[in-house]
Amino acid sequence: MKIDGKTRTCGLIGNPVEHTLSPLIHNNLAQMTGKNMVYVPFLVQNDNVEEAVKGAYALHIMGMNVTVPHKSAVIEHCVSLDPLAEKIGAVNTLVSVEGGYRGYNTDMTGLLRAMQTEEIYVKDETVLLLGAGGAARAVAFLCVSEGAKKVYLCNRTLEKAQQVAEEVNKAFATDCIVPISYDMICTITEDRLLAIQGTSVGLHPNTDNTPLADGAIYDKIHTGVDLIYRPVETKFMKLVKAHGGKTMNGLKMLLYQGIIAYELWNDVTIDNVQAEEILQKMKEEMEIHE
Ligand code: NAP
Numbered sequence: 001m002k003i004d005g006k007t008r009t010c011g012l013i014g015n016p017v018e019h020t021l022s023p024l025i026h027n028n029l030a031q032m033t034g035k036n037m038v039y040v041p042f043l044v045q046n047d048n049v050e051e052a053v054k055g056a057y058a059l060h061i062m063g064m065n066v067t068v069p070h071k072s073a074v075i076e077h078c079v080s081l082d083p084l085a086e087k088i089g090a091v092n093t094l095v096s097v098e099g100g101y102r103g104y105n106t107d108m109t110g111l112l113r114a115m116q117t118e119e120i121y122v123k124d125e126t127v128l129l130l131g132a133g134g135a136a137r138a139v140a141f142l143c144v145s146e147g148a149k150k151v152y153l154c155n156r157t158l159e160k161a162q163q164v165a166e167e168v169n170k171a172f173a174t175d176c177i178v179p180i181s182y183d184m185i186c187t188i189t190e191d192r193l194l195a196i197q198g199t200s201v202g203l204h205p206n207t208d209n210t211p212l213a214d215g216a217i218y219d220k221i222h223t224g225v226d227l228i229y230r231p232v233e234t235k236f237m238k239l240v241k242a243h244g245g246k247t248m249n250g251l252k253m254l255l256y257q258g259i260i261a262y263e264l265w266n267d268v269t270i271d272n273v274q275a276e277e278i279l280q281k282m283k284e285e286m287e288i289h290e
Contacts, residue, residue, distance in 0.1 A: 001027065003038060009059070010039045010265055013052050013074075014067030017041035022065055024285055025258035028278055033268055037062070044070065053077040057100055063265035064094040064101070065258075071134065078103035087171055088141045090134065093261040104264060107135070108142045110257030111227075117256075117272065118248045120223055122146040125194040128221070129153050130211050130236075132160040132179075135227055136198030140164055143196075144172045151177045152188060156199075156211070185217050193217075195240065197226040202234040210235040218243035229254060232288055255279050 012022050018041070026039035044052040049070050054077070056064055066074045071090040075081065078091065079100035085091045091103035115121070127148045129136055132155035143151045155161035161179035168177050180187070201211040212218075224240030229251035237247040255278060259270045283290070 001031065001038065002036075004036070006036050008035075008037045008062045010037060010063045010065075011056070011061060012039070012041045012065040012067060013044040013049070013056075013070060014041075014065075015043055015045060015069060017043050017067065020067070021254065021282055021285060022258055024281060025255065025278055026262055028281055029259070029262045029270065029274075032274055032277065033266065033270075035266055035268075037266070046070075046073070049073045050077050053094070053101060056094075057096065060096075062096050063261065065261055066092050066094065068134075075103060077101075084108065084141075084145070087145075088138045090138055092257065093264060095264050104261070105138065106257040106260040106264070107253070108138050109260050110255070111139065111253040112142060112146065113256040113260065114252035115225065115248065117252060117275075118246075120194070120225060120246075120248060122148050122194065124149050126190040126192065127151040128185075128188070128193045128195040128217075129198060130196065131155060131198035131200075132157070132164045133199070136196075137164045137167075139196055139198050139227075140168045140177055141171070144168055144174060144176055148176065150190070152180050152185075152193075153177050154180050154182060154185065154212075156182065182212070185212070188217070188220070191220050192222050193220045195221045195224045195236075197224065197228070197234070197236045200228075202226070202231075202236055203228050204230040207231050208235060210239060212236060212239070214239050218245070221245045223247070226250060227253060230286070232290075251282065252279065255282060 030037040080102045082104040085105035093104040093106045094101035153161045158181040165177040165179040199211045223246045225248045226234045227250040229249050
């Protein structure tokens with residue numbers, strides 16, 4: 001990589017940022033597409049989000065990714081918002097425009113594109129969505145905007161599921177999100193489900209855990225998507241597979257949220273072959289041998 005007077009900078013703000021794979025994604029994309037661009041992580045404390053965004057713009061930083069815990073806090077410092085990001089209430093990508101940054105949510109468009117590469121579609125599906133935290137909440141918005149027939153939003157804390165369901169249903173003037181707790185799973189009458197695992201249960205190092213205990217519900221799951229990518233096969237995925245379902249982990253979601261941000265910053269399109277090359281580099285970095 002050659003850094004010179006014309007090199008443009010992009011970066012990531014969050015806390016912590018040390019373990020991020022985003023520099024690997026973006027610096028390899030820059031090399032692959034011949035862009036004179038460098039991508040670096042910036043540790044930003046909670047109280048400094050405004051200064052960080054304003055400072056980045058003053059430094060002509062072309063674009064930024066935003067990670068935990070700043071995805072909501074950054075919104076008030078954007079000059080405009082993409083409608084999906086506005087609806088979800090979370091921004092993970094800033095794109096430099098006249099007067100500041102426009103905020104996008106490429107986590108969700110990334111998940112959608114990742115699922116499409118695996119031929120997994122949300123339209124007309126009955127979805128069993130596990131979790132009601134930041135990620136699951138955004139997935140709930142995505143499911144409704146992509147035309148899911150019904151979404152059972154299942155969470156350990158039922159009140160949180162009810163709150164998210166109310167918010168999403170209101171945003172789309174629908175009643176398609178149905179909040180439930182794990183002990184209400186047996187009330188699901190549909191027999192074909194797309195399950196999306198959006199809790200932190202099963203994440204490394206607690207790889208023997210799953211939020212959804214083994215049982216008859218797994219016979220109804222034709223496809224199980226886990227947002228977790230470490231381990232590459234979670235306990236939830238193993239159970240879906242054991243009951244004859246198809247599975248996907250969260251690594252491609254991570255890849256495509258990066259790719260879509262890169263496309264927004266550089267006005268290019270990354271094709272599936274290029275995406276696959278970056279995916280292999282991510283697997284090498286994570287020492288995933290399949
Ligand atoms: P979060 O806001 O902290 O939410 C955590 C969720 O997990 C809540 O619904 C919580 O339920 C549930 N939970 C925690 N412990 C539980 C337990 N013992 N039993 C049942 N449910 C439990 O986290 P998040 O930001 O939404 O992230 C969730 C997961 O998505 C993480 O594993 C993260 O790695 C993954 N993720 C992946 C990507 C990607 O690019 N692939 C992007 C974003 C997130 P309560 O409400 O009851 O506490």
